[in-house]
Amino acid sequence: MSTNTPESRGNKKLLIVGFIVILTSINGILLYMNYQKKEKAEEQEEVIRVKNTELENQIKVYEALKADFERQSQELQAMGIENDSLESKIAAINADLDKLRGFRNSSFSIADQRKFRERAQVFEKQLVEKDKEIAKLKEDNEVLFTENTTLKTTQNKMADSLTTMKSTNQDLTEKVKLASRLEANSITVNVVNQRGKEKDDNDNEFRAKTVDKIKVAFKLGQNDVAPKEPKTIYMRLIEPDGAALYNLSTGSGTFQIDGEDMYYTAKRDIVFDNTQQQVSFVYDKNAAYKKGQHTIELYADGFLIGRSSFVLK
Incomplete structure (x- = not known):
């Protein structure tokens, strides 16, 4: 026959309290782990969002570069100048755009971001230099156009003067010929x-x-x-x-x-x-x-x- 002594009752209470403490600790640990997991998932989502944003920004940068190089090519063609280097740059940008768009379905690493960012900076520098070159060509063409217009005006005036002189000389010749007629x-x-x-x-x-x-x-x-x-x-x-x-x-x-x-x-x-x-x-x-x-x-x-x-x- 068992006896329910004060000592045994005290031990039971201690066991219950210990069990409660253990359960509470386990729940706390589980809550902390869930929090950490959620926070990590959010961080990963943020990283993915940032990468996607960076990717789309890079695509827009390259599309803008392509449009600017095509503009430069058209401006040179309008001046009657062919430029194979521009066509090569446009082809290179198209190749980069294809690669960037391919990253939408795969990982766009930090190394990739840095590489395409640096390439874009090189293209932008070349774009600025070519714009300066085109501006100088336009200025020179404008000067040549003005000079040609002035020259044509002068030539037209000279032609008119020569025509007038020829007409006058012809009239004088006719008058002299008439005056010198024998009788x-x-x-x-x-x-x-x-x-x-x-x-x-x-x-x-x-x-x-x-x-x-x-x-x-x-x-x-x-x-x-x-x-x-x-x-x-x-x-x-x-x-x-x-x-x-x-x-x-x-x-x-x-x-x-x-x-x-x-x-x-x-x-x-x-x-x-x-x-x-x-x-x-x-x-x-x-x-x-x-x-x-x-x-x-x-x-x-x-x-x-x-x-x-x-x-x-």
């Missing part, structure tokens, strides 16, 4: 019969059957503008039907008046000396002359310098 004065027409006897008539009327040759004489008027030089004088003997006598065997040919060919009957080469010199033609048709009014036209230097007529009856 046949005191034109006389006589006939020569078969015996070589010359006959004149104040009315310039002759019997056709007595005519063997036609003699035309005149004086060249004084002209101080006309240069003293060789001249060719053309005579056209126009018959009553309006056709000029033309015979290659007697020295006939063609010359130009206002860009058109015209037949002449005979020609004389002289040296104009501005002394009112006498010039004459003696023309032998070697055939019978037609009856009616004949016209004599004299030309030199492309101008009609005299005209006369006579009648054969």
Whole structure:
């Protein structure tokens, strides 16, 4: 038979208290461990969040770098400049972007972050240097454009001046040419019969059957503008039907008046000396002359310098 002594009751109380203490300690330890585990999980989540934020920031940095290098490439192309180094940088940035986006599904370590950050800094430095280079090129192009514009303006003014000068010179040439035109004065027409006897008539009327040759004489008027030089004088003997006598065997040919060919009957080469010199033609048709009014036209230097007529009856 067991006895419930005070001592045994005291021991039981001690055991209960000890058990409670142990349970309390275990609960405390469990609570602390759970707290530590939660805190560690939160730290890991924060680390992951920071890494993800860093990754997305790096992607944005590289996308901005790519856009800036593409802008630089377009600016150079607009100036007609090809730059292979920019294309190489853009290709390198695209490769880095592919790698960065791949980290979304894997670990983005501190070493990776440092490596891509340093590469971005190098790209940014190159970007700044290239912007300075492009700005200098634009400035130089602007100066060249201004100089070219000024040069073109000057050239246009010079061209206008030359055109005006040419027009003025052409006008002066035409005026000088007109002023230097020779003039046949005191034109006389006589006939020569078969015996070589010359006959004149104040009315310039002759019997056709007595005519063997036609003699035309005149004086060249004084002209101080006309240069003293060789001249060719053309005579056209126009018959009553309006056709000029033309015979290659007697020295006939063609010359130009206002860009058109015209037949002449005979020609004389002289040296104009501005002394009112006498010039004459003696023309032998070697055939019978037609009856009616004949016209004599004299030309030199492309101008009609005299005209006369006579009648054969």
